[in-house]
Amino acid sequence: MTIRILPPTLINRIAAGEVIERPASVVKELVENAIDASATRIDITLEQAGKNLIVVQDNGRGMTADELELCVQRHATSKLPSDDLLDIQFLGFRGEALPSIGSVSRLTISSRIKDSENGWNLRVEGGEFGHTEPATLAQGTRIEVRDLFYATPARLKFLKSDRTEVAQALDIVSRLAMAHPDIAFSLVSEGKTLLATSAAQGDLLDTRLARLRDTMSREFADNALALDKERDGARLTGFAALPTYNRGTSAEQYLFVNNRPVRDRLLLGSVKAAYQDVLAHNRHPVVALFLDIPPAEVDVNVHPAKAEVRFRDSNSMRGLIIGAIKHALSEAGFRASSSVATDALQSFAIGHHPSQPAMPQSYAYAASSRPSGMSYPAPRMAEAAMRQYEPLQYESLAAIGMLTADMVPPMARAMDAVHDAGPDYTLYPLGAARCQLHKTYIVAETMDGLVIVDQHAAHERLVHEGMKAQLAQQGIARQKLLIPEVVTLDEAQTESLLARQHELLEFGLVVESFGADTVIVRETPAMLGEIDVKTLIKELADNLREFGETLVLRERIESLSGTMACHGSVRAGRALSIAEMNALLRQMEQTPLSGQCNHGRPTYIELKRKDVEKLFGRRG
Numbered sequence: 001m002t003i004r005i006l007p008p009t010l011i012n013r014i015a016a017g018e019v020i021e022r023p024a025s026v027v028k029e030l031v032e033n034a035i036d037a038s039a040t041r042i043d044i045t046l047e048q049a050g051k052n053l054i055v056v057q058d059n060g061r062g063m064t065a066d067e068l069e070l071c072v073q074r075h076a077t078s079k080l081p082s083d084d085l086l087d088i089q090f091l092g093f094r095g096e097a098l099p100s101i102g103s104v105s106r107l108t109i110s111s112r113i114k115d116s117e118n119g120w121n122l123r124v125e126g127g128e129f130g131h132t133e134p135a136t137l138a139q140g141t142r143i144e145v146r147d148l149f150y151a152t153p154a155r156l157k158f159l160k161s162d163r164t165e166v167a168q169a170l171d172i173v174s175r176l177a178m179a180h181p182d183i184a185f186s187l188v189s190e191g192k193t194l195l196a197t198s199a200a201q202g203d204l205l206d207t208r209l210a211r212l213r214d215t216m217s218r219e220f221a222d223n224a225l226a227l228d229k230e231r232d233g234a235r236l237t238g239f240a241a242l243p244t245y246n247r248g249t250s251a252e253q254y255l256f257v258n259n260r261p262v263r264d265r266l267l268l269g270s271v272k273a274a275y276q277d278v279l280a281h282n283r284h285p286v287v288a289l290f291l292d293i294p295p296a297e298v299d300v301n302v303h304p305a306k307a308e309v310r311f312r313d314s315n316s317m318r319g320l321i322i323g324a325i326k327h328a329l330s331e332a333g334f335r336a337s338s339s340v341a342t343d344a345l346q347s348f349a350i351g352h353h354p355s356q357p358a359m360p361q362s363y364a365y366a367a368s369s370r371p372s373g374m375s376y377p378a379p380r381m382a383e384a385a386m387r388q389y390e391p392l393q394y395e396s397l398a399a400i401g402m403l404t405a406d407m408v409p410p411m412a413r414a415m416d417a418v419h420d421a422g423p424d425y426t427l428y429p430l431g432a433a434r435c436q437l438h439k440t441y442i443v444a445e446t447m448d449g450l451v452i453v454d455q456h457a458a459h460e461r462l463v464h465e466g467m468k469a470q471l472a473q474q475g476i477a478r479q480k481l482l483i484p485e486v487v488t489l490d491e492a493q494t495e496s497l498l499a500r501q502h503e504l505l506e507f508g509l510v511v512e513s514f515g516a517d518t519v520i521v522r523e524t525p526a527m528l529g530e531i532d533v534k535t536l537i538k539e540l541a542d543n544l545r546e547f548g549e550t551l552v553l554r555e556r557i558e559s560l561s562g563t564m565a566c567h568g569s570v571r572a573g574r575a576l577s578i579a580e581m582n583a584l585l586r587q588m589e590q591t592p593l594s595g596q597c598n599h600g601r602p603t604y605i606e607l608k609r610k611d612v613e614k615l616f617g618r619r620g
Contacts, residue, residue, distance in 0.1 A: 008074070008127070009103060009126070009127035009128075011074065012074060012099045012100055012102070012103035012127050019096055019097060019100045020100050020101060020104060022050075022159055022160075022165060022168060023046070023049055023050025023051060023054060023148060023159075023165050023168075023169055024050070024165065024168035024169040024171070024172045026050065026054050026101055026105075026145055026148065027044060027046075027050065027054060027056065027169045027172055027173060028172045028176075029097035029098075029101065030054070030056040030097070030101075030143050030145075031044065031056060031172070031173060031176055032091035032176070033091075033097065033098075033141075034056060034058035034060055034141065035091055035176065035180060035183065036091055037058060037060030037061045037062070037140075037141065038060050038061055039058035039059050039060035039140065039183060040059060040182070040183055040184065040199055041058065041059050041183065041184040041185075041199070042056065042057070042058045042183060042184070042185050042186075043055075043056070043057045043058075043185075043186045043188075044056050044169075044173060044185075044186065044187045044188070045187075045188045045189075046166060046169060046187070046188070046189040046190070047189075047190065048162060048190075049159075049162035049163075049165035049166045049169075049189070050145075050148060050165060050166075050169060051147075051148050051149070051156070051159070051162075051165075052146065052147065052148075053144065053145070053146050054143075054144070054145040054148065055142065055143070055144050055145075056142075056143050057140065057141070057142040057143075058140045058141055058142075059138070059139060059140040060140050060141060061113060061114070061139075061140075062111045062112045062113040062114065062116075062119070062139055062140050062141055063111040063113065063120070063141065064113055064116075064120070065120040065132045067111075068109060068111055068120050068122045068132055069122065069129075069132055071098050071109070072098045072099050072102050072107075072109070072122065072124050072129060073099060074096065074099045075096070091259070091260055099124075099127075101145055102124030102125075102126075102127060102129075103124075103126065103127035103151065104126070104148065104149050104150070104151045104152050104155070105126075105145050105146060105147055105148045105149065105150060105151070106123070106124075106125045106126075106145075106146040106147050106150065107123065107124040107125070107143070107144070107145055107146075108121065108122070108123050108124075108143070108144040108146075109121070109122050109123075109124075109141065109142075109143050110122075110135045110137050110141070110142045110143075111137075111140070111141040111142070112135070112137050112138065112139050112140065112141075113139065114139050116139075118134045118135065118136060119134070119135040119136065119137045120132045120133065120134060120135055121133045121134070121135035126150070126151040127151070166189050166194070169187070169189075170187060170194050170195060172261075173185060173187045173195055174195060174215040174216075175254060175256075175261040176261065177195065177197055177211060177214075177215050178208070178211055178212060178215050178216075178254055178256070178261075178288060179256045179259040179260075179261065179290065180259065181197075181199075181200045181207040181208055181210065181211035182199055182200065182201065182207070183199055184197055184198050184199040185197045195214075195215070197211060197214045197215070204237060205226050205228060205237060208237070208238065208239070208288075208290070209221055209224065209226075209239060212224070212239060212288050216252070216254075216286075216288065219245070220239075220241060220245070220252075220286060220288075221239075223241050223242050223244075223245040224239035224240065224241055224242075224288075225239060225240050225241070225242065225328040225329065225331070225332055226238075226239055226328070227239065227240060227289070227324045227325065227328055228324075229320060229323065229324040229327070231316060231319065231320040231323075232313065232316045232320075233293070233294055233297070234291060234292065234293040234294075234297070234316070234317060234320060235291075235292045235293075236289060236290070236291050236292075236320050236321060236324050237289075237290045237292070238256075238287065238288045238289040238290045239287065239288050239289075240274075240285065240286075240287045240289070240325050240328055240329070241285060241286040241287065242329075242332060242335060242336065242595065242596070243275060243278040243279055243285065243329065243593070243595075243596045243600045244336045244595065244596045244600060244601065244602045245286060246279055246283045246284060246285055246286065246600055247283070247284050247285075247286055248282070248283065248284065249284055250268060250284045252284075252286040252287075253268060253271055253284065253285070253286065253287050254287065254288040254289070255267045255268070255271075255287075255289050255291075256288075256289065256290045256291065257291050257293065257298060257300070257309050258291070258292060258293060258295070258298070258300075259290070259292075260300060260309075261307075262307055262308060262309055263307050263308070264308055264309055265308075266311065266314055266317065266318060267289070267291075267317075267321065269318075270317070270318045270321040270322050271285060271287055271289070271321065271325070272284075273318075273322050274321065274322045274325035274326050274329075275325070275329075275600075277468075277593075277598075278329065278593055278596055278598070278600055279599070279600040280599040280600055283599075283600050287325075289321065291317065291320075291321075293311075293317070296312075297311065297312045297313065298310065298311050298312065299311075299312075329592070329593060330592040330593065331592070332592070332593070332595070333589070333591075333592055333593075333594070333595070334429070334430070334588045334589055334591065334592075334593075334594040334595045334603075334604075335595045336595035336596060336602045336603065336604060336605075336606075425444075425582055425585070426445050426446055426447055427447060428446075428585070428586070428589060429446070429589055430444055430446070430451050430453070430585040430586075430588055430589055430604065431444035431445050431446035431447075431450070431451050431585065432444055432445050432446075432582065433578050433581030433582045433585060436455075436575065436576055436581065437452075439572070439573045439574060439575050439576075440454070440455060440456070440572040440573060441453065441454060441455065442455055442576070442581045442584065442585070444581070444585055446606070448608055448609045448610075449606060449607050449608040449609045449610075449611070449612065450606070450607050450609075450612070451585075451604050451605070451606045451607075452604060452605045452607075453584070453585065453588075453603060453604040454572075454597075454602075454603055454604070455570050455572065455574075455576065455581075455584065456570055456571055456572045457597035457601060457602075457603045458584060458588055458594060458597075458603040458604065459570040459584060460597055460598060461588075461591065461593060461594045461596070461597050461598060461603060462584075462587055462588065462591050462594060464598050465591050465592065465593060465594070475506070475508075476506070476507055476508035476525050476526070476527065477508065477525070477526040477527070478508040478509075478510065478523040478524065478525065478526060479523060479524055479525075479526040480522065480523050481521065481522060481523065481524065481533070484520050484521060484522045485520070485521040485533040485534060485537075486514060486518060486519075486520050486521075487518065487519050487520075487521060487533070487534050487537045487538070488517060488518050489517055489518070489519065489537070489538065489541055490517055491516050491517050492545070493538075493541035493542075493544075493545065494513070494516065494517050494518065494519055494541075496541065496544045496545065497511060497519060497537070497540065497541050497544060498511065498513055498519065500544065504540075504553070507525060507553045508523065508524065508525030508526065508527075508528075509521070509523065509524055509525060509553060510522045510523035510524075511537070519537065521533050521537060524536075525553075536553070540553060570584070588603070588604075
């Protein structure tokens with residue numbers, strides 16, 4: 001067969017097959033161009049899900065007539081001032097979008113720069129270029145894409161329903177809007193406004209939270225924990241939802257690298273690792289994370305649609321994400337999400353309220369871990385008196401390190417003795433215990449409402465946190481195998497596993513090389529007991545390949561720790577005294593993550609007094 005050079009029109013259509021998959025792909029490329037042009041307002045209009053018409057108009061810098069003719073040429077771009085592909089400062093830099101779009105549609109570009117007497121207009125149909133003509137418009141650029149894929153009609157057969165295609169475009173615009181709260185966005189389809197945001201100014205976290213409230217939901221904003229951490233020149237900001245605010249899929253995990261929306265396995269794996277101690281394996285957290293990193297430290301040119309990235313130091317980025325999220329969850333203390341109400345209580349304000357005061361300093365497990373808000377009145381309680389009502393199951397709690405010997409008080413006192421001690425427990429976040437329902441639920445009175453606590457779920461978390469603290473202090477005990485286990489893997493799996501030997505050792509697993517494609521396991525974590533070592537090692541290797549994380553080992557240890565905590569905690573069906581109930585509430589206030597059990601379910605529900613009054617018709 002004869003080798004030949006393909007004609008430019010065919011080359012552009014091939015490129016379009018890589019870049020332009022559907023109408024949403026066109027929207028993405030054009031909106032990114034508008035962002036790169038320093039626009040402060042971007043308006044998108046769709047007709048028939050973008051198949052008939054896509055219009056993207058911005059108020060950015062605009063283009064001259066000469067630039068207009070260049071912008072539709074293949075590999076022409078203004079976004080690489082040098083030839084350094086490691087110094088990419090813009091979203092769109094390949095110079096393929098406009099010629100690719102023009103090769104499969106009827107494309108019209110109108111643009112005007114500041115202080116110019118007039119703008120310029122250029123048409124491209126099926127890859128055939130017209131000539132620039134004068135045009136009347138304000139500063140900025142307006143791009144119309146009509147009859148998408150008319151030049152390649154077979155592509156239309158692979159599109160989904162109009163509803164699905166519009167949803168894809170909305171997702172693209174929403175993600176870009178999340179990353180750029182300083183830009184106003186609007187998206188209109190068939191005359192209906194699907195998204196409308198205003199440009200925001202002010203503190204970065206505040207403006208991002210306001211934008212996330214517009215693009216995700218107010219509910220997410222009310223249950224989000226702020227993140228702002230730096231490590232090795234990288235900065236992570238954004239918001240991570242409380243564990244009790246979770247989803248059945250990972251669709252609501254929004255990840256950005258230098259304001260570029262990505263779906264990166266390393267980042268997704270890091271989020272999973274950060275939450276694996278507080279969520280069931282089939283539940284997924286909701287996050288919006290923004291990673292800012294020097295361009296030279298990340299390669300964004302590894303995917304045609306730039307949806308994936310590659311980091312120079314992936315371990316550092318993983319550690320930054322996991323550490324920031326875990327720290328935020330710990331600082332949230334006993335706070336649970338405001339979305340834990342049942343259908344019967346959907347009109348009530350459930351869980352933590354933004355105006356909820358902080359707990360007294362003497363009860364805070366750490367000063368930095370208290371929920372934000374007003375201060376409580378100083379507790380009328382001496383240190384000795386406080387010890388009298390410290391947590392229940394004192395002997396078991398002391399044994400796992402949650403209490404020191406001098407904190408172990410006599411067991412429950414009479415109810416009147418509790419009141420004689422002086423503290424008004426209604427002033428505390430989780431209130432004063434008043435009764436127990438069905439030997440399972442504690443009902444407590446707060447200053448402005450009531451709290452219902454699942455005693456088993458709550459105490460399970462308390463015991464679990466104590467066991468984790470013990471593991472952190474003393475390390476994980478190892479048990480030697482009488483006969484070391486030899487496990488055969490492929491060479492890549494073996495190499496990745498041995499590269500993490502030191503980390504595996506911290507988890508009580510001793511793995512050594514036993515050939516190019518074989519490892520030998522000499523010791524395993526004692527708390528796991530008898531296990532199938534080969535299965536564990538192969539699952540670990542799979543995790544390292546997919547996420548770069550030793551999730552299986554973490555999950556098994558955490559799972560066993562959680563199981564032991566479950567068996568060692570107060571069971572449902574056990575009667576508790578008032579003193580024991582108050583002790584449990586106070587310990588919850590001191591313990592991080594006590595707002596949810598080990599599987600991410602809430603341990604308590606709070607009802608405000610006004611909501612109870614509304615139920616009885618006392619309030620409109």
